[in-house]
Amino acid sequence: MAAPELQQGALDLLILTTLHSGALHGWAISRRIQQQSGDVLRVGQGSLYPALYRIEERGLVRASWGTSDEGRRAKFYQLSAAGRKALARESAAWRTYSGAINLVLQGAGL
Amino acid sequence: MDEEMEIHLAMEADDSIRRGLPPDEAMRRARQAFGGVQRFREEGRDARGIGPARDLSGDIRYGLRVLRRAPVFTAVAVATLALGIGANSAIFSVVNAVVLRPLPFPDTHSLVSAWDGGHSLAEFTYLRDRTRTLESVGTYLPGFGVSLSGDGEPVRLTSALVSDNFFDVLRVRAAYGRTFEAGENGVAAGPVVVLSHALWQSRYGSDPSVVGRLVEIDGVSRRVVGIAPAGLTFPSSETRLWIPLLIDPAGNRCAADDAICRSGALGTFWGSYGHQVIGRLQPGVTREQARTDVLRIAAELQAENPVWRPAMPEYVANVSVSDLQSRLVADSQRLLFILLAAVALVLLLACANVANLLVVRGAVRSREMSVRAALGAGPGRLVRQLVIENLLLAGIGGAAGLLVGVVSMPALTAMLAGSAPRLDEVRLDGGVVLFTLLLTTATGLLFGVLPARRLARANAASALSVARGGAGQGLHHRRLAAALVSGQIAIGLMLAIGAGLLVRSLARILDIDPGFATAQVVSARVNPPRARYAAAEPRRQVAREIVERLLAAPGISAAAVTTQLPFDQTVQGMAMWVDGWTTDPNRLEVLEIRGVSPDFFRTMGIDIRQGRGFTDADAGGAPVAIVSETAARRFWAGRDPVGGQVRYPWPGWITVVGVAADIRNNDLKASSQPAIYVPFAQRPQVPFTVVVRAPGDAASVLATFRSVVADVSPETPLSHERTIEALMQESVSTPRAAAALLLSFGALALILAGVGTYGLVAYGVETRRQEFAVRMAIGARPSSVVALVLREGARFMLVGVVLGVLGALAMTGAMRSLLFETAPTDPLTFVTASLLLGITALLACAVPAWRATRVDPNAALRD
Numbered sequence: 001m002a003a004p005e006l007q008q009g010a011l012d013l014l015i016l017t018t019l020h021s022g023a024l025h026g027w028a029i030s031r032r033i034q035q036q037s038g039d040v041l042r043v044g045q046g047s048l049y050p051a052l053y054r055i056e057e058r059g060l061v062r063a064s065w066g067t068s069d070e071g072r073r074a075k076f077y078q079l080s081a082a083g084r085k086a087l088a089r090e091s092a093a094w095r096t097y098s099g100a101i102n103l104v105l106q107g108a109g110l
Numbered sequence: 111m112d113e114e115m116e117i118h119l120a121m122e123a124d125d126s127i128r129r130g131l132p133p134d135e136a137m138r139r140a141r142q143a144f145g146g147v148q149r150f151r152e153e154g155r156d157a158r159g160i161g162p163a164r165d166l167s168g169d170i171r172y173g174l175r176v177l178r179r180a181p182v183f184t185a186v187a188v189a190t191l192a193l194g195i196g197a198n199s200a201i202f203s204v205v206n207a208v209v210l211r212p213l214p215f216p217d218t219h220s221l222v223s224a225w226d227g228g229h230s231l232a233e234f235t236y237l238r239d240r241t242r243t244l245e246s247v248g249t250y251l252p253g254f255g256v257s258l259s260g261d262g263e264p265v266r267l268t269s270a271l272v273s274d275n276f277f278d279v280l281r282v283r284a285a286y287g288r289t290f291e292a293g294e295n296g297v298a299a300g301p302v303v304v305l306s307h308a309l310w311q312s313r314y315g316s317d318p319s320v321v322g323r324l325v326e327i328d329g330v331s332r333r334v335v336g337i338a339p340a341g342l343t344f345p346s347s348e349t350r351l352w353i354p355l356l357i358d359p360a361g362n363r364c365a366a367d368d369a370i371c372r373s374g375a376l377g378t379f380w381g382s383y384g385h386q387v388i389g390r391l392q393p394g395v396t397r398e399q400a401r402t403d404v405l406r407i408a409a410e411l412q413a414e415n416p417v418w419r420p421a422m423p424e425y426v427a428n429v430s431v432s433d434l435q436s437r438l439v440a441d442s443q444r445l446l447f448i449l450l451a452a453v454a455l456v457l458l459l460a461c462a463n464v465a466n467l468l469v470v471r472g473a474v475r476s477r478e479m480s481v482r483a484a485l486g487a488g489p490g491r492l493v494r495q496l497v498i499e500n501l502l503l504a505g506i507g508g509a510a511g512l513l514v515g516v517v518s519m520p521a522l523t524a525m526l527a528g529s530a531p532r533l534d535e536v537r538l539d540g541g542v543v544l545f546t547l548l549l550t551t552a553t554g555l556l557f558g559v560l561p562a563r564r565l566a567r568a569n570a571a572s573a574l575s576v577a578r579g580g581a582g583q584g585l586h587h588r589r590l591a592a593a594l595v596s597g598q599i600a601i602g603l604m605l606a607i608g609a610g611l612l613v614r615s616l617a618r619i620l621d622i623d624p625g626f627a628t629a630q631v632v633s634a635r636v637n638p639p640r641a642r643y644a645a646a647e648p649r650r651q652v653a654r655e656i657v658e659r660l661l662a663a664p665g666i667s668a669a670a671v672t673t674q675l676p677f678d679q680t681v682q683g684m685a686m687w688v689d690g691w692t693t694d695p696n697r698l699e700v701l702e703i704r705g706v707s708p709d710f711f712r713t714m715g716i717d718i719r720q721g722r723g724f725t726d727a728d729a730g731g732a733p734v735a736i737v738s739e740t741a742a743r744r745f746w747a748g749r750d751p752v753g754g755q756v757r758y759p760w761p762g763w764i765t766v767v768g769v770a771a772d773i774r775n776n777d778l779k780a781s782s783q784p785a786i787y788v789p790f791a792q793r794p795q796v797p798f799t800v801v802v803r804a805p806g807d808a809a810s811v812l813a814t815f816r817s818v819v820a821d822v823s824p825e826t827p828l829s830h831e832r833t834i835e836a837l838m839q840e841s842v843s844t845p846r847a848a849a850a851l852l853l854s855f856g857a858l859a860l861i862l863a864g865v866g867t868y869g870l871v872a873y874g875v876e877t878r879r880q881e882f883a884v885r886m887a888i889g890a891r892p893s894s895v896v897a898l899v900l901r902e903g904a905r906f907m908l909v910g911v912v913l914g915v916l917g918a919l920a921m922t923g924a925m926r927s928l929l930f931e932t933a934p935t936d937p938l939t940f941v942t943a944s945l946l947l948g949i950t951a952l953l954a955c956a957v958p959a960w961r962a963t964r965v966d967p968n969a970a971l972r973d
Binding site for chain 1: 114115117118120121122124125481
């Protein structure tokens with residue numbers, strides 16, 4: 001199956017979700033998304049970093065330089081208070097949205 | 111950000127190595143997955159630019175980067191703006207100096223001028239002695255050429271003859287020494303002079319000891335009593351010295367029995383117009399009150415001097431009292447404001463061009479806008495960034511424009527010389543800089559806002575979808591650009607029509623036959639020192655000798671003397687009684703009078719229509735005169751003028767012996783006034799002008815002239831040496847300057863409109879390449895493709911022409927006062943200008959149209 005196109009809002013939500021359990025650096029975030037989605041969703045650098053900067057702009061995450069497990073210097077992102085609130089709100093909305101679509105699809109026998 | 115990328119790359123490689131790939135393979139894979147780093151870096155940088163760079167400096171830095179990345183576009187836009195803004199700067203600097211800036215002396219608001227058409231010393235003395243509303247009244251005669259010698263090379267300068275209180279009326283004190291004091295206009299006063307600051311610096315090296323020294327002016331030794339303060343050149347920008355007038359109402363300078371001298375003095379006092387009054391209102395007095403006062407004085411003057419001022423109602427009606435500064439600039443104001451309007455139109459044109467360039471660039475920058483919109487920049491944010499970019503572009507263009515303006519100021523003032531006063535005050539000052547700044551900002555907002563909003567709005571909506579010149583956006587852009595180009599064509603047409611009208615008007619003026627020969631005639635004013643040539647006989651003698659010697663010189667075919675050369679000297683009027691016409695001794699006719707030697711008519715090429723010219727015998731014989739055709743028609747209608755009798759306001763009949771063809775005097779556009787010629791011997795005034803007809807090089811003729819005069823009378827300087835041709839050229843300097851300037855603006859407008867049209871059509875062809883390729887692939891002939899492009903071009907061209915014609919019609923009121931015998935709606939001009947613009951636009955369309963046919967169908971379809 002060809003990798004589906006990730007919509008802008010969906011990617012933001014995924015990143016926020018990934019950061020829910022703790023701070024991560026950029027590469028780790030893309031890796032985690034890939035793993036958690038069963039290798040279906042692959043986020044390339046071209047999409048990841050713009051999305052990261054965007055949500056940093058909106059104040060949903062904070063960034064700071066630190067050291068990775070392998071000893072490399074990397075920029076770590078973590079959720080801010082506003083980020084946590086946004087995550088709760090967005091994930092609820094997403095569940096409602098996708099649930100409604102599923103209902104329609106079932107009704108059509110698909 | 112770069113660092114993060116590198117880190118991500120390294121981590122990706124590390125991961126591959128851990129999974130078993132060899133290191134270089136791992137790196138290669140990682141890089142491959144990374145893709146176009148550079149492009150992403152840029153996009154990322156742009157994206158980043160929005161966020162942290164919320165402050166203005168970030169926006170500006172970003173804008174500069176954007177401009178640097180498109181050097182051709184930036185260069186063309188800046189050049190266009192520089193031309194448009196620069197032209198406005200230059201014209202504004204002139205308007206600022208001439209009209210807006212107050213005159214360089216204190217309290218100018220209470221200064222007035224009266225009798226704006228010029229008056230004689232009689233009016234001045236009456237006003238001075240009888241005014242109830244003016245606290246001081248002075249008078250001056252501007253533009254009086256003199257020759258200055260001593261302390262260096264003899265040099266010809268412009269002076270002003272002034273009343274003794276002239277500087278006091280202006281409330282100006284001398285920088286060194288003193289100005290004139292009471293009594294210095296009298297016959298008994300010692301000759302004095304005040305030098306201008308500029309002359310003092312250039313000729314006397316700013317040496318204060320010049321005050322008190324003697325200098326020779328027109329052969330008269332005058333004492334320098336003072337130096338004027340810096341910057342004062344009133345009444346005209348060329349004034350270099352001020353000399354007291356000789357006010358002699360009773361002819362006291364003449365010997366008791368010298369009737370001719372006395373009549374000359376009276377004639378000068380009453381009949382030499384060209385003086386200008388300058389007065390200061392008493393505190394609390396309005397100009398209206400002053401006008402009533404002057405009216406009363408004029409009426410009194412007329413009542414008490416019916417001989418010199420016949421009771422004509424126009425005399426009193428012509429009294430006007432106006433604010434001095436307004437009076438000075440009144441003549442040139444119309445011209446200057448028309449020029450200002452013209453350059454404003456040119457700037458609009460330039461803005462349209464740049465706006466078009468921006469619209470085209472908009473298509474190119476679509477992608478960049480999309481990325482930034484995707485990264486969270488709302489439409490408002492994008493617009494702000496774009497507006498700042500455009501203001502930046504305008505700012506660079508404006509700075510370049512200021513430079514263009516400064517550089518073109520000398521050329522502009524040279525072109526306008528003689529058409530406007532105070533041109534020496536034109537310079538770059540705070541006002542001009544401020545104007546340029548405001549204009550630049552307005553320009554930036556004008557050409558920037560519309561394209562910016564379109565671009566931002568179009569792209570914020572569709573996040574990452576990129577339309578590469580797709581039909582939808584292309585059409586949008588094309589419509590806007592087409593509207594702009596129509597506007598450009600309209601403006602170009604308006605300027606072209608304006609230029610055409612002025613050129614026609616100028617041609618009409620130049621067509622006018624002045625009534626005398628203008629080719630191969632040179633003239634010079636001879637200034638025998640009044641001291642030694644006070645009596646009539648020495649004057650006749652020197653004139654006679656000069657003419658005889660000139661005739662004897664090789665290469666000279668005719669020479670003559672006159673007391674007033676048309677277009678060169680102020681008109682002299684004389685009230686005369688015409689026998690058989692004048693019925694009321696209080697209603698004498700005023701004729702223009704000239705004292706001439708017998709060869710005058712032959713030298714100047716003026717026909718004698720009836721009777722005879724003057725001969726040498728007339729010098730000592732019975733008084734005779736020759737009248738002009740207009741005089742003959744008016745005063746001897748139905749009778750034979752030859753044999754008629756006239757006289758001055760005092761007894762002594764003069765017989766008319768001939769009728770001469772009319773000539774124009776001082777104004778080509780005004781119709782001839784009745785004129786009378788008397789033999790120079792019977793009216794030997796000094797200074798007088800000698801005219802010489804000689805084929806060949808004017809410079810050598812003038813050299814001969816100079817040597818003859820030096821021989822005959824070494825202490826007599828010459829002045830105003832020039833060819834009649836040059837004299838006539840000067841008289842049309844204003845219409846010529848107006849036509850020349852408007853032609854240049856028109857040409858500039860034509861180029862800009864042509865470029866705009868070309869750009870628009872080329873862009874249209876570019877975006878429709880596929881369509882043309884398809885058409886030609888299915889068999890359309892190249893000519894039909896060309897026709898298609900031209901048809902579209904013709905559409906917006908027609909709109910432009912219609913708008914332009916409407917605009918030109920709206921201008922008619924303003925143009926009327928500048929035109930001579932040319933209707934502001936002159937059809938020939940309108941049609942010619944429209945055709946010219948149409949052809950230019952069609953040519954501009956032709957190149958892209960031709961290139962449209964060269965589209966390779968296969969290549970275009972593949973794309």
